[in-house]
Structures are given as structure tokens and as C-alpha cells.
Amino acid sequence: MLMTCDRCGYRGEGEEFRHVGNVMCCGPLVFRECPRCGNPVICDRQEMREEIENTAREISRRVEAAISSGDTTQAKTLLKDLSLLNQCLNLEALQEYIRSRRREIRRLEKNPTNP
Numbered sequence: 001m002l003m004t005c006d007r008c009g010y011r012g013e014g015e016e017f018r019h020v021g022n023v024m025c026c027g028p029l030v031f032r033e034c035p036r037c038g039n040p041v042i043c044d045r046q047e048m049r050e051e052i053e054n055t056a057r058e059i060s061r062r063v064e065a066a067i068s069s070g071d072t073t074q075a076k077t078l079l080k081d082l083s084l085l086n087q088c089l090n091l092e093a094l095q096e097y098i099r100s101r102r103r104e105i106r107r108l109e110k111n112p113t114n115p
């Protein structure tokens with residue numbers, strides 16, 4: 001299967017792209033790394049866009065749950081996944097969401113007992 005890197009436009013067989021990991025550990029989405037520039041690439045983005053969007057929504061829900069229970073470590077891990085997903089989706093709204101949640105996490109870490 002041919003894959004294309006969004007960042008540098010490199011095209012190659014899937015095997016050339018090193019396997020980086022799955023989103024949310026057990027999720028269906030697999031990240032691979034572009035052999036030329038190291039950009040994370042998700043295979044077949046057009047076909048998988050809907051699935052990626054669904055996964056992004058699911059991760060956002062988990063971010064909210066992690067933040068409301070004060071688990072900033074978990075929230076940060078989830079936001080990292082989310083920002084990788086957004087390299088595929090390129091949604092400005094999602095980018096803004098990630099930024100605002102990161103600010104919220106920093107605030108929580110500075111002042112964990114005072115909501």
C-alpha cells in the first residue's frame with residue numbers, strides 16, 4: 001500500500017514507514033514515521049478521516065474526564081495523541097481546543113487543590 005507524507009510529500013510503500021505506535025494504545029489507528037522527515041503519518045487518510053474524527057472526539061471526551069478528575073498526566077498523554085491526530089485533520093478548532101486544555105492543565109498543576 002502506498003503512503004504519502006503530509007509534510008514533505010514523500011511517497012513510498014507502507015513498509016518504508018517505520019511503525020511508531022497506536023493511538024490510545026489499543027486503538028485502530030496506527031502511526032508510522034516518514035523515512036525522510038520523521039513526520040508521523042496515518043495511513044490512507046482520506047478513507048480513514050471519519051474514523052480519525054471519531055477517535056479525536058473520543059479522546060476529547062477522555063481529556064475532559066481526566067481533567068475533571070485532576071489526572072493531568074493522563075490528560076497530557078491524551079492531548080499528545082490528539083495533536084498527532086490533528087496533523088492529519090488540520091482542524092483549527094481542534095488546535096485551539098488543544099491549546100486551551102494545555103493552559104488548563106498548567107493551571108491545575110500549579111494549583112492542584114484550588115479548582
Ligand SMILES: [Zn+2]
Pocket residue numbers: 005006007008009010034035036037038039
Ligand atoms: Zn515526510
